[in-house]
Amino acid sequence: MDLDATDSAILHCLQDDGRASLRAIAKKIGVSVPTVSSRLKNLEQLGIVRGYRVLLDPDRLEATGVALVVKTKPRTADDVAQRLAARDWARRILLGRPGWILVDVSLAHREDLDLILAEVTSMPDVAGVQEYVGLRTLKDEPPILPRDRLRANVPCFECRGPILGEPVKARLDGRYHYFCCHTCERLYLEKYRRIRAAARKRT
Ligand SMILES: [Zn+2]
Structure with missing residues (x-):
């Protein structure tokens, strides 16, 4: 369904600054503070706003970013993705064309990668794993809201x-x-x- 202009504007404000106060959001988009408060509560109840997190710089914290491309039999991709999703090191999982899974991994220690690769390779239904180790992070943004007016499922x-x-x-x-x-x-x-x-x- 299409979100209305107010809901969309609130989400865009929060995407820019997750700590923006209700008052600041209300002022910016020209509605009352109670409106922002009730709309936001509603977006949380619908599961569209899942929470509020801090943005950390992985380079400054010396974390290593790794992308894994996991190949499975097409019919087992969902099961494998669920198993991967249960692991703390898997930060983001995208299911692509049948049988391909992209996993963003964040590592505190570079040496952990070998253990993770061994673990993924030994998972049932995994046919192969390719890894790409990032040495430097040039851009790291949360998933964006691409349009002015948003659509929600x-x-x-x-x-x-x-x-x-x-x-x-x-x-x-x-x-x-x-x-x-x-x-x-x-x-x-x-x-x-x-x-x-x-x-x-x-x-
Ligand atoms: Zn109906």
Whole structure:
């Protein structure tokens, strides 16, 4: 679904500065502080904002960056990727064309690479591993938000189907709910009201 201009602007502000205050964001994009606060809480609940981390310079901390290209049988790539994802040293994993996995590795000690290569090579279904050791980091940015208006993968709260374009939004108990169409919105709201009414009757 398409995120609206306010949500997109908040994400762009935070991508520039993860410590920006709610007040600073509100001022920059021209909305109220409570709006930023509720929108941000909502983006967190949707799992679009996963957290706030510090950006470290790997060179200054003498960490070694390594890219691994792992080759598997096409049908086993997901399983292998899950196994790789469980390892602390794997910082980012991209599944490419069937059977190819790209793994960004960060090492505190260069010598650890041999152990990691041995470990990956001995994983079930791994057909081969190529490594590329970085000697210097020229650019290291978190995944970017490429467009002004962002799209998010959020299923309809009623039918769980995809939401194409602008969602139908309803705010219930301070939380946004998203729907693919007005029919789904109506069905959901009817259910929601029935449940609320039943809960009220019990108390
Ligand atoms: Zn729907």
